[in-house]
Amino acid sequence: MLDFGYPRQTDILILPVPPPPENAHRKQDTREKCPAFTKLNIQSALVGTSLHVKLFLYTRRNTTCPEVINSTVLGELDVTKKTTFIVHGYRPTGSAPVWLGDIVKSLLAVDDMNVIVVDWNRGATTVVYHHASSRTKKVAQILTKFIDHLLAEGASLDDIYIIGVSLGAHIAGFVGKMFDGELGRITGLDPAGPLFNGKPPKDRLDSGDAQFVDIIHSDIDALGYKEPLGNIDFYPNGGLDQPGCPKSVFGGMQSYFKCDHQRAVFLYLASLTEKCNLTTYPCRSYRDYRNGLCINCGAEQKDPCPLMGYYADRWKIYLGRKDTPTTVFFDTASKKPYCLYHYFVDIISWNKDIRRGFITIKLKNRAGITTESKIDHQAIAFQKYQEVNLLARFDQDLDEVATISLTFTTGRLLGAKQMLRILRMKLRSVDHPNRAPMCRYDFILIENKETTIQPLPCRTLQM
Structure with a gap:
């Protein structure tokens, strides 16, 4: 085994509880x-505190009242089962x-396992x-000694x-x-960046530290580690500002x-408790x-899309085909269950001059439930007879869409309102590719004005 300067010493102990007081014979409360x-x-x-x-x-x-265990007292720990440490x-x-x-409860x-809170x-x-x-390496030394004892017990x-x-x-x-x-698996939940960024693998978590290492990066511009560290690295919302979090100290x-x-x-x-899967997409x-x-995985593709969270290890059977670790991206909603549902919005426009702007799309079902997606991360160039494929993300999964509302904006404060003539708009689900796509033909969007249409079955468009 590797030695990084902290040998496993027999004088390092995990103390189960402090020494009992003199009145320990008295009846204790719950x-x-x-x-x-x-x-x-x-x-x-x-x-300051000592370790x-x-x-x-x-x-x-015992899901709510734990046992305190150590290298000599394992309590009800069953060594034949999976043991998960939370650090x-x-x-x-x-x-x-x-x-x-x-x-712990989730x-x-x-899974019927041993869960150990460190x-x-x-x-x-x-x-x-x-x-x-x-103190991280000292904590790791203590855990290593404890795991050695588990291995000795079978x-x-x-x-x-x-x-x-x-x-x-x-520490993991x-x-x-x-x-x-x-080790079977390590999951790093936004591994710390300060004092670890730029360090060599021996001084931080690395993809070689377990048979499977998965990482979720959610704060790469501040407290988290920026670069990939695992066999698969998940970057929700790009790993930067998370929706629903304050943008300033005033929040x-x-x-x-x-x-x-x-x-x-x-x-x-959420990957343990919510019904929707947090699907992610391998991408540069x-x-x-x-x-x-990068929507090149899923039901109609050769490989499934990686799932973030507890079930991420299902992806490891595909890692053998890849020479490098997998980096994946996805967007989330601002609150639980965090899932978003992806649609492609394919637009063929007709205008003499190029139109540049942004699109907001609203979907509404027959029950009146509405969900909205703003595609505003960069200006879209609409050119005559050129199809533009836009990826829209919605926080509701509407299996029957009754109406579609579109708003075209340019961000300009002055000047006459622009018009965008749409020859065809097609809406197709990424998450449910078996659903028939919906279309609408030959209509006009006026800048900053919401236009509502009823979708129709798609037909072949002659140009």
Whole structure:
């Protein structure tokens, strides 16, 4: 196994609980009987905390009240089952992660496994980020010793899965290095960028740290790691500003700093709890995806589209065909379930001069439900008899569209309103390719005026 300067020493212990007080014989209340994640406060962060790691075991027999376990006390952990570790990151205020309980319950709902919450809040709680990051390899050393004990009891490395959040993602990578990349899987949820960007693989999470490494990047311009790190790297909304998150400190200072960073966790959680699949598209860049150049997977294609989140490992059977890691992009809605539904809007126009502008599309079904997509990431050039293929994303999946509304805008403040003559508009579902496309022929869009049409069955257009 690799040695990165932190040998596994027998004097590093995971303490299950502090020594009992003198009055321990007295009857404890329910809260005392049920161990809880370490809760600290800003005062602890200002003073600083020394590293102390606790492991909490959850199973389907105890989904809310965990056992505290260590290398000598495994409790009800079943080494024949999959064991999933959840490793949090930097905790500048000392609070417990708000998502911990939900992710534990959701994992146990989809699979009968051991779920172990790695509580290193004492060590992660500090206002000095460098102090927390410097402890990641020590946490990894402790987890490595514990996994060694699991292996001695009959567990398999194939069944070890580590979900790491922010700094926790790099902790997972350090553990994987100690086992020569033979861990079953590592998921990195927006791996921390500060102090790790530009580091060599030995000093951060890397695609070789497990048999399968999947990453969700949701804050690459601030707290997250920008470059690909895994066998497959997911970039929701390009990995930048996430919809629904504040764009300035006036939207809430705490939320402004952590909302984008935490979105990776909530997207992963949605993959466990929501009915819609977060389908993603392999692509060279986010711009190419937005321009509809990468919708080359799915029902009518040779390969399926990768699914983000818990079921991302289904994609690993296709990685053998690829020489390089897979980078994928997709857009999300601003709130749960986060899914968007993709349609191509194919437009053939007729105008003597080129028209440049943006298109807003609204779909409405017979029940009156409306969904809207704005295609405004770049100006579209409409040329005579040239078909333009626009990728529209909607937050509702309407299987029967009654009306389509189109608005053409140029962004100009002065001048006469432009008109765009449409010879044919075709709407076709990407997510449901078996649905018949819908068309409308020969109509005019007036700048900034919404035009509503009823779609018709498509026919061959002669030009």
